Amino acid sequence: MSAVKNFLDRIMLLDLFAGLGITFRHIFKKKETVQYPEERLEPAHRFRGMFRLDEDRCIKCTLCARDCPIDIVYIDWHQELNPVTEKKEKLLDRFDIDVQRCMFCGLCEEACPTKPKSIWLTSKTYELSSYDRWENLYVDIDELQDWKIRPAYTDKEVV
Amino acid sequence: MNLLDSVRESVGPAIFDYAVSPLLKIMVLIFMGVLPLISYLVLAERKILGFMQVRLGPNRVGPWGVLQPIADIAKLLVKQDIIPSTAIRWAFILAPCMVVAPAFIIFAVIPFGPSAAQSGGQLDFFITDVNVALLFVVAMATVGVYGIILGGWASNSKFSLLGGLRAAAQMISYEIPQGFSLVIPLLMAGTMSMNGIVQAQFDQGRWFIFQGWGLGLVAFFIYFVAGVAESNRNPFDLPEAESELVAGFHTEYTGMRFALFFLGEYANMIVISAVAVTLFLGGWHQPFPNAGWASFLNLQWLPLVGPGLAGVLWFSAKLFAFLFVYIWFRGTFPRYRFDQLMDLGWKWLIPMVLLTVFGTGLWKILQ
Numbered sequence: 001m002s003a004v005k006n007f008l009d010r011i012m013l014l015d016l017f018a019g020l021g022i023t024f025r026h027i028f029k030k031k032e033t034v035q036y037p038e039e040r041l042e043p044a045h046r047f048r049g050m051f052r053l054d055e056d057r058c059i060k061c062t063l064c065a066r067d068c069p070i071d072i073v074y075i076d077w078h079q080e081l082n083p084v085t086e087k088k089e090k091l092l093d094r095f096d097i098d099v100q101r102c103m104f105c106g107l108c109e110e111a112c113p114t115k116p117k118s119i120w121l122t123s124k125t126y127e128l129s130s131y132d133r134w135e136n137l138y139v140d141i142d143e144l145q146d147w148k149i150r151p152a153y154t155d156k157e158v159v
Numbered sequence: 160m161n162l163l164d165s166v167r168e169s170v171g172p173a174i175f176d177y178a179v180s181p182l183l184k185i186m187v188l189i190f191m192g193v194l195p196l197i198s199y200l201v202l203a204e205r206k207i208l209g210f211m212q213v214r215l216g217p218n219r220v221g222p223w224g225v226l227q228p229i230a231d232i233a234k235l236l237v238k239q240d241i242i243p244s245t246a247i248r249w250a251f252i253l254a255p256c257m258v259v260a261p262a263f264i265i266f267a268v269i270p271f272g273p274s275a276a277q278s279g280g281q282l283d284f285f286i287t288d289v290n291v292a293l294l295f296v297v298a299m300a301t302v303g304v305y306g307i308i309l310g311g312w313a314s315n316s317k318f319s320l321l322g323g324l325r326a327a328a329q330m331i332s333y334e335i336p337q338g339f340s341l342v343i344p345l346l347m348a349g350t351m352s353m354n355g356i357v358q359a360q361f362d363q364g365r366w367f368i369f370q371g372w373g374l375g376l377v378a379f380f381i382y383f384v385a386g387v388a389e390s391n392r393n394p395f396d397l398p399e400a401e402s403e404l405v406a407g408f409h410t411e412y413t414g415m416r417f418a419l420f421f422l423g424e425y426a427n428m429i430v431i432s433a434v435a436v437t438l439f440l441g442g443w444h445q446p447f448p449n450a451g452w453a454s455f456l457n458l459q460w461l462p463l464v465g466p467g468l469a470g471v472l473w474f475s476a477k478l479f480a481f482l483f484v485y486i487w488f489r490g491t492f493p494r495y496r497f498d499q500l501m502d503l504g505w506k507w508l509i510p511m512v513l514l515t516v517f518g519t520g521l522w523k524i525l526q
Contacts, residue, residue, distance in 0.1 A: 016492070019491050019492065020487060020488075020491050022491075023211045023487060023490045023491040024211075024487065026210065026211050026212070026213055027207065027210040027211055028210075029213055030213075031209075031210070031213055031214055031215050032213050032214060033214045033215040035215075
């Protein structure tokens, strides 16, 4: 019996017509295309985008620089007497990240001992392409703290 | 008109009527009708394929992408034209022309609207009415293959050669069922003239696809499958099989020469669809031309539409339906393997078409 059915299927080309039906129905479906420069998808909640740094929270322990597997975090600091509290404080001279080699592994964020973290990657900032890797992908402390100089990549506020 | 008359005087009326005038008409038809149609067919194909794959297709050049064909043509025209140093030069140059020319010449015998006498207008909506039109179509459709084989051979590249040889094998296999399937409307109509076949469908009150115990439908099916194979379209696009042969016979072609192959493929699609419309779907006649209740289908309640234009409109509507089916096939079916292709051709289509011809003969006798 199944042989007869098979033969009929082959003669009537039922499976071919089923396939044609599927493609025809897809013509009217909602399209998945995101028209990129005009529309953007918001990255997932735990998406690792560009770094951000909070200098006030940072205790200048340099653990992030130590844990970085490719040593692209450069930190220089010095101690200075705070005239108000009369205590010695660490002050940052330099906090640079050479993002062009970064693989966004997030180990720096994991290593950070402060709560909340003073360096983090969940910033939803992902448009990092540039015409010059040295100019735009070597970021210093000002840039790490202020993302206003980079465009907001979602309609939502960049965290 | 004076210019045409003086040309007619100088070359002699016989040559003018049988050679010069049809060629001029073909040129007008191609440049005014077929080339724009082809360029927008490419756009339509990309759009519809995109929709079937749940994406948008080209939409950047102009609203809805309507200027895309113009951008494409401009790109192809200014592209560097490369002839490989190892190629056989004259054959390499000749091959694309040999693909395009036959496809265009077939338009000479296709009636895409009523004649002046039928419509009461001034224009004949066909170029020539030859009494062996059907044979002419078969002959010319075959010539196109030589261009593909020649192109594959002249490129002097293994991919091109394999593509060209595949085209040859495929053509031989599918020419037979296609040729035989044309015999069926021929038997039904009793004439080889395209206009005669259209007229016969009108007189018998039935499209040939529904004529003769359903044999017309079988013949139509075989014709269309073989036609898809003839025009090297999916799922029978083995000669250019992207995933196996880079681009098959046109691997080495660039710029406008490649565009000519492309043009030939699309012109072939249009030709095969137009022949199918003429032979099986009543040509330029409206559906149910003899039934009183269907008289609103003559479209003459539209502004500016007379009987002539209505015929052209119906012809184009049927043609576009076919072209949509071509694109639909491309969006749906994966490519056949080569042995499957040969199986289908020789073990299924040829026996089927022979039986159908036999059956139609029987129908004709018993009628």
